[in-house]
Amino acid sequence: MADYPKNVQLKDGKEVTFRVMTDNDFDSLVEFYRTIPEKDRLFLRVDVTDRKNVESRFGNLDYNNAFPILVFERDKIVAIGTLFRPEFGWMRNLGEIRVLVSPDFQRRGLATILVRELFFRALKSKIYKLQAEMTDVQESAIAAFERMGFREEARLKKHVTDIRGRRRDLVIMTLDVEDFWYLIEDFVESHEFRIH
Secondary structure (H helix, E strand, C coil), X not given: CCCCCEEEECCCCCEEEEEXXXXXXXXXXXXXXXXXXXXXXXXXXXXXXXXXXXXXXXCCCCCCCEEEEEEEECCXXXXXXXXXXXXXXXXXXXEEEEEEECHHHCCCCHHHHHHHHHHHHHHHCCCCEEEEEEECCCHXXXXXXXXXXXXXXXXXXXXXXXXXXXXXEEEEEEEXXXXXXXXXXXXXXXXXXXXX
């Protein structure tokens, strides 16, 4: 948490600020979700425009179980990336990454940077494996995760239904984080690794 807030420059030169979410961010986060067009909310697991759902997901924040990074342009949220980790059980060493970026900030490298930030958080947390789930039509998201080294591990046919009732294939992508634990001393602890 000492790494935040941090200023990050996108590939087009635009500068944004990364900050870990706090309980004071609920109103701003709901406002952000409500600006996201329906086409970008088609595949979300819950209706994020309903504040109760946001509070259910992020209320009483425990950064060991949910580590949400908010991205700001000035005082406005333009993206959120979260590393989720089960509190207990046989999947407690599996982390799941979810990222949502405002349309105005898509295709500017922001999603890739968020995934990398969460990857390094997973390294610090000694998570063994990272997982991301998306539909087969989310090609830019699949490409962003592939650039980070994620590979398709499974494709479940007609497994999910979008908010319009259309069935889609679910693509499960994974990355073995323990293969990169050696980076902790080289990059994470020294804070010398920065993404631009």
